Amino acid sequence: MRKTYRYLILILLLAFFLRLFRLGEQSLWYDEGVTWYLTQFSLPELISWTAADIQPPFYYLILWAAVRLFGQSEFALRFPSVVFGLLTIPVIWQIANYELRTTNYELRIKNETRNQKPETRNPLFTIHYSLFTAFFAAFAPLMVYYSQEARMYTLLVFQATLGSYLFLRIATGQAKNRIAVAYALVMASALYTHYFSVFLLLAHFIYDLRFTIYDWGKTKPQPPNPLFTIHYSLFIKQSAAAFLLIALLFAPWLPILLSRLGDDPSYWPGALKLTEAAQDVFISFVVGGKREMILEADGLALAIGFAVLLLISLIVLIRHSSRFAVTRHSSFVIFLLLWLVIPIAFILLLSCQTPKFNPRYVMISWPAFALILAAGLGRITNYELRITSDEGPQSETKDKTQPETGNQKPETRNPKLFFVLALLFIAFSWGFSLRNWFFVPEFSKDDFKAVEQFVRERYTPGDTVLLSSGHLFPVWQYYFGPDNWTPLPEMETLDVNRVTDFSIISQMEQALRGKSGAWLVQWQDEVVDPNGVIPLLLDSSAKRVEDEFHYGNFWGVKLAYWQLPQPLNLSADFPADIRHNVNFGNLVTLRGLLQLPDNNAEVTLFWEPLQALTEDYQVSLRLLDDAGVEWSDGTRVSRPADYLYPTTRWTPNNVVPGRQALPWLSGAPPGDYWLEVGWLTADGAGVDVLDAKGNPQRRVLTLGPIRVIEPIGGAATANTPALLRVGPLELLSGNFEPLEAEVGSKVIFDAVWRVSGQRSAVSGQQESVTLAAWEDASGKQFSLERPVVISADYPPGTVFRSRHKLSAPFEATPGSLALLAEGEGLTPVGQLTLLPTERNFAPPPGLDIQADANFGNRATLLGATVDNLSLSPGQSTRFTLYWRAEAPFEADYTIFAHLLGSDGTPVVIADHAPPRPTTNWIEGEIIADPVTITLPANTPPGAYPLEVGFYNTNDPNYARLPLVDGSADYFILTKIVVSDK
Numbered sequence: 001m002r003k004t005y006r007y008l009i010l011i012l013l014l015a016f017f018l019r020l021f022r023l024g025e026q027s028l029w030y031d032e033g034v035t036w037y038l039t040q041f042s043l044p045e046l047i048s049w050t051a052a053d054i055q056p057p058f059y060y061l062i063l064w065a066a067v068r069l070f071g072q073s074e075f076a077l078r079f080p081s082v083v084f085g086l087l088t089i090p091v092i093w094q095i096a097n098y099e100l101r102t103t104n105y106e107l108r109i110k111n112e113t114r115n116q117k118p119e120t121r122n123p124l125f126t127i128h129y130s131l132f133t134a135f136f137a138a139f140a141p142l143m144v145y146y147s148q149e150a151r152m153y154t155l156l157v158f159q160a161t162l163g164s165y166l167f168l169r170i171a172t173g174q175a176k177n178r179i180a181v182a183y184a185l186v187m188a189s190a191l192y193t194h195y196f197s198v199f200l201l202l203a204h205f206i207y208d209l210r211f212t213i214y215d216w217g218k219t220k221p222q223p224p225n226p227l228f229t230i231h232y233s234l235f236i237k238q239s240a241a242a243f244l245l246i247a248l249l250f251a252p253w254l255p256i257l258l259s260r261l262g263d264d265p266s267y268w269p270g271a272l273k274l275t276e277a278a279q280d281v282f283i284s285f286v287v288g289g290k291r292e293m294i295l296e297a298d299g300l301a302l303a304i305g306f307a308v309l310l311l312i313s314l315i316v317l318i319r320h321s322s323r324f325a326v327t328r329h330s331s332f333v334i335f336l337l338l339w340l341v342i343p344i345a346f347i348l349l350l351s352c353q354t355p356k357f358n359p360r361y362v363m364i365s366w367p368a369f370a371l372i373l374a375a376g377l378g379r380i381t382n383y384e385l386r387i388t389s390d391e392g393p394q395s396e397t398k399d400k401t402q403p404e405t406g407n408q409k410p411e412t413r414n415p416k417l418f419f420v421l422a423l424l425f426i427a428f429s430w431g432f433s434l435r436n437w438f439f440v441p442e443f444s445k446d447d448f449k450a451v452e453q454f455v456r457e458r459y460t461p462g463d464t465v466l467l468s469s470g471h472l473f474p475v476w477q478y479y480f481g482p483d484n485w486t487p488l489p490e491m492e493t494l495d496v497n498r499v500t501d502f503s504i505i506s507q508m509e510q511a512l513r514g515k516s517g518a519w520l521v522q523w524q525d526e527v528v529d530p531n532g533v534i535p536l537l538l539d540s541s542a543k544r545v546e547d548e549f550h551y552g553n554f555w556g557v558k559l560a561y562w563q564l565p566q567p568l569n570l571s572a573d574f575p576a577d578i579r580h581n582v583n584f585g586n587l588v589t590l591r592g593l594l595q596l597p598d599n600n601a602e603v604t605l606f607w608e609p610l611q612a613l614t615e616d617y618q619v620s621l622r623l624l625d626d627a628g629v630e631w632s633d634g635t636r637v638s639r640p641a642d643y644l645y646p647t648t649r650w651t652p653n654n655v656v657p658g659r660q661a662l663p664w665l666s667g668a669p670p671g672d673y674w675l676e677v678g679w680l681t682a683d684g685a686g687v688d689v690l691d692a693k694g695n696p697q698r699r700v701l702t703l704g705p706i707r708v709i710e711p712i713g714g715a716a717t718a719n720t721p722a723l724l725r726v727g728p729l730e731l732l733s734g735n736f737e738p739l740e741a742e743v744g745s746k747v748i749f750d751a752v753w754r755v756s757g758q759r760s761a762v763s764g765q766q767e768s769v770t771l772a773a774w775e776d777a778s779g780k781q782f783s784l785e786r787p788v789v790i791s792a793d794y795p796p797g798t799v800f801r802s803r804h805k806l807s808a809p810f811e812a813t814p815g816s817l818a819l820l821a822e823g824e825g826l827t828p829v830g831q832l833t834l835l836p837t838e839r840n841f842a843p844p845p846g847l848d849i850q851a852d853a854n855f856g857n858r859a860t861l862l863g864a865t866v867d868n869l870s871l872s873p874g875q876s877t878r879f880t881l882y883w884r885a886e887a888p889f890e891a892d893y894t895i896f897a898h899l900l901g902s903d904g905t906p907v908v909i910a911d912h913a914p915p916r917p918t919t920n921w922i923e924g925e926i927i928a929d930p931v932t933i934t935l936p937a938n939t940p941p942g943a944y945p946l947e948v949g950f951y952n953t954n955d956p957n958y959a960r961l962p963l964v965d966g967s968a969d970y971f972i973l974t975k976i977v978v979s980d981k
Helices: 002-020 030-039 043-051 058-070 074-113 127-139 141-147 153-171 177-191 195-214 232-260 274-287 296-324 328-350 359-380 416-439 448-458 470-480 502-512 533-541
Strands: 385-387 411-413 463-468 485-487 517-522 543-545 558-563 578-584 588-594 602-609 618-624 636-638 656-661 671-680 696-698 701-708 724-726 729-737 740-742 746-755 768-775 781-791 799-807 815-822 826-835 849-855 859-866 876-885 893-900 906-909 926-934 942-952 971-978
Touching (some): 002 074, 002 141, 030 074, 043 058, 058 153, 074 127, 127 141, 127 359, 141 153, 141 359, 153 232, 153 328, 195 232, 195 328, 195 359, 274 296, 274 359, 296 359, 296 416, 359 416, 448 517, 463 502, 470 485, 502 533, 517 533, 533 558, 618 656, 636 656, 724 826, 729 826, 746 826, 849 971, 859 971, 876 893, 876 971, 893 926
Parallel strands (some): 463 485, 740 826
Antiparallel strands (some): 385 411, 517 558, 618 636, 724 729, 746 799, 768 815, 859 876, 876 926, 893 906, 893 942, 942 971
């Protein structure tokens, strides 16, 4: 036994020095900052603050006293956690040692109670067991990590371990009453440390209830040694009295606990993913937290090995615990399982509807996990598998040619190799996690200390500090002091419902008045300021400075600096430079757009919800140039604001900014572009844009201009091989969209260019390349209707893209068609396949409705055919409109068809794109355009005019084509008569 004590002392010394290693080096993180902050209160203020929080006051009271005794350095704040972590080691060792002494004695008396020969070999608990548990508590990564954090978790584990040990003493039925009183005091203090301690009490109560139900009043054979005399009725009375005393001690705080149930605004509502949470708990128990000590992939891999060890330990314990059915300690395994499972299960269930969960919440179950694992490994070291001829019937597969020898010498298999491998695996896993924690920067705590040092070294008298989110102020005040900083918004604890909006402007104006510079410290801003309101306001009114002097990269914390103009003019409401008031389906209003100077990558759209939104709406974005040519890398669909701020969280009538990355095609050249915006339902359906009367007009809105100052990067590099050189430019790629087209069709020529290093020697000459002509398969050339000039006025080596809509010549011979560029002569730069035309140029015969409506000398409506002009409510009719192209369209127009009510309001809207884009119409071509009109089921009887015409979807105002006679921008084609039959 003395040797065991020497080992225990050695383990304690090693654990002590391990916990002291770099104890004060890392920065306090937010939770530790709150711990320090509360120690600055008076005792009544501290009690009052914790009464309004989710944590009770016992741990903070201990730190309050410790700070006044030992100071408030990082080392001093964390040292109490070191102490509680160390105290846990001898207590968990004592649990194992206590069970070792009592249970092994029971094994020896088992057969005596049945008048059988005593059995002493292979005890369930060995001397290794108590040392293993001490070793686990000393070096387990989870215990080391929280022993170096100024929070209550090692205190909580110590209380859980000590309380469970005292409860086991009571469970013998021969404990003194003072043990029951001590148990009550420890568990009551645990409730005042963390509310989740109640689930450990529940596990103890269930264990107690088992004996209340099955063992009350039963007489058990008692061994002669009074140490092991068991009085079940005394155990039940003492435990009941202890539970009652705990209830009385916690009763003063119980109303506060009940008032706080479900009142935790520090996390979003939702459902916890139980499988992931249980996985996180197991990884934390075996190798430490995923984010604190190990990467998830590494943690999962190592957790598999620990799962195997835990399974083997459980099998060994359950198999051998059956040998103790007569005595009280046969239930020790049940006690450990209840201690392990009950708190974890109930805490996970409690967190289901509020997915705020961290594995540290279930650390009260970790000692049971260590005891089970240590018991299994300890048993394996003393386990022998004996196979003798008298242990049962021989196998039917025995080789009958071998002679019978009677009792044979036992064959012994000693699995010490497995034990050594298991111990090496545990040592490697824990060493890996501890190495990460002590030496790998990516596993450091959020580095507020380094941020404060950086700011303090550069701070000038005209500077101030803004904190986003404002609840981080305790840890900032610990390092920076109480002055010259402003929390935005002001809040003592995190509240996810207080999302920063533009009402923060007045507080920012007050904080920045008379200042020449502002430092913005951001931590958990994705929760409180997910849409970046504070940096957006600063970016729109001040200059962000990102030089080496003002910019730093810090673990877990963001820092930025703005140089403030005098006077500072923050926006009165929201900083849009292009303002609109466009209603999408009476759901939201698009209020405006902001493009920051020299920022090609993103814009901010400002939305105002008109009602509470119950869907996760999306926004679609597409970029176009003045000619309607798309410059997007596909249509971008995303949430209209930050991903963590879906529309279901928006507040009606509160402007929400949404920063949107623009879906540029790489290489887009400088110039003005237009942003096409749509509002989509969760399933991708477009929502109508409504006019002032609430009538649907279209499903997209065009905003702009969006200005590009320098070519968008990514098209190619300076080392990309050139296909050929055309004048001052090198062609890197040239393609048509589509690759095949009918004669007369519009095609997009997409090319990537690089400016050559050889420039023109002629002074003042504009260096450029001109797309000048086509050449068909017969060698005949056709000049472009409008030659396209591509400027080379960029620095040598610049890579950019050009995209132009061109018309394939109608007179060209079908087959190969080459595009010729004029630089230093005509050079082919692209090729497509020209198909014979299927266009119709013959006038349509047999029109039901005659018309001759010329829209802007671009197209003439000749008339229409119709199925039926007399309908009942709910019925449909099909029109085919016939258009004749008069001249080329410069943009793709949409055709509208509106059935009008008596007040001119559309009853039916059948806007649609024509069968072929209008930019592809050829002069003289006849276009058959089908459209279906479906009456609403509640349409009143009457005659309803049908108006048709064109509007430009690329125009911000959706300008219509007027009739050439100037009478209107629509044409009344006919009337549909609706009857009530």
